Amino acid sequence: EVHLLESGGGLAQPGGSLRLSCAASGFTFSTYAMSWVRQAPGKGLEWVSAVSGSGSKTYYADSVKGRFTISRDNSKNTLYLQMNSLGVDDTAVFHCAREGVGGHGPHVDYWGQGILVTVSS
């Protein structure tokens, strides 16, 4: 069974940093692209970033480009999101997501429960 467990969230000050982790199990981690998707309180879903299975290719939403860095350690079956220069608009639940295969365009086939990141002074 696929399982994704996020950690590392919490309270950060504006301008501060946080590093999220996502421990994956139940599948061959290195063969799947992974993403982070966030949801601000009471709002909809917003894709944040994606990384290829090997980790060699990374992609970012314009809203986080230059501030966030996605990475993965396939030996530890773990996905990361380093978040710098945080702003209040980054307050959200961050979901770790496995990308499904096939079709024309990416999608999520499994979601983690999510971890809350609150940016406030």
Place this chain on the structure above:
Amino acid sequence: QSVLTQPPSVSGAPGQRVTISCTGSSSNIGAGYDVHWYQQLPGTAPKLLIYSNNNRPSGVPDRFSGYKSGTSASLAITELQAEDEADYYCQSYDSRVQWVFGGGTVLTVL
């Protein structure tokens, strides 16, 4: 404002059929990118409901179906049940901004 447009809310009585629309443009749905649908029950993580326009993952009832045409897509739910009350999101890919989601639709079962 979301790149994909969904109605904020829809409602229906138990046993009825409801549809949720998802309108995009020539840079996403109209460019041939697949549309996917997610269901988010209150207080839980989203769950994949329909992938690649009209495919159901294992375990999703056949009461749920997807359709895509031109720059739009729709999700149909037949034989509406109380447990279907949730938020529904469409998602595709855009050649300019990459992944895009609809703003979400709240389904209320009357």
